[in-house]
Amino acid sequence: MSTPVRRGAARREQLFDTLEELLLAEGFAHFTLDDLAARLHCSKRTLYALAGSKEQLVRAAVVHFFRGATERVEAALAAQSDPRRRVGTYLGAVATELAPASPRFVEDVAAFPPAAEVYARNTRAAARRVQQLVDEGVEAGVFRDVHTGFVADVVTSVMVRIQQRQVAAATGLDDAEAYARLAELLLHGLGVP
Helix, strand or coil: CCCHHHHHHHHHHHHHHHHHHHHHHHCCCCCCHHHHHHHHCCCHHHHHHHCCCHHHHHHHHHHHHHHHHHHHHHHHHHCCCCHHHHHHHHHHHHHHHHCCCCHHHHHHHHHCHHHHHHHHHHHHHHHHHHHHHHHHHHHHCCECCCCHHHHHHHHHHHHHHHHCCHHHHHHCCCHHHHHHHHHHHHHHHHECC
16 A cells, blocks of 8 residues: 555656656756746646756756766666676766756756756766776776776766767757767777787
8 A cells, every 4th residue: 555655755756757757858047937837737836846946956957867877877787797888888877868858958057057966966977987997998908908097087088078068059969969979989989909
């Protein structure tokens, strides 16, 4: 039998899932709390139970998005044991997770410091993860013996440029496409001749 606490947690998760889908598709800067309550078919009081303000709600939704994305990316990575393919799998999974993010969402995140900080923190964590994967590939002999710190620095720089919309401005690639191209570049550049 379901308890009120479990039902409440399930409802909260459902609201965040629906909010995440809405914000990814349409961005958030133009929404008021009244707009969000109407679109989520709930009261403003329900939204205030999730967060104390629109800004806190948006930040919590962005955290929710990245938490779920990280879990799914790591699950995809866990299913791949080949060190050479793990880098591509990881960056491909990141691209897949970012694919639903509309340009408006990404622009709104970049313009809203609390959300931009969440994106930046996740970008740094992803770059550290890529360095670990490159280290594994070098140790396994499937990648050339490269300076993995330098590779990580390059990857971090590209990821930050993606996050800050500089890659989109320079190339026209959206975030998901940019991560896919980064994976290609790394895999071809690291391969043992």
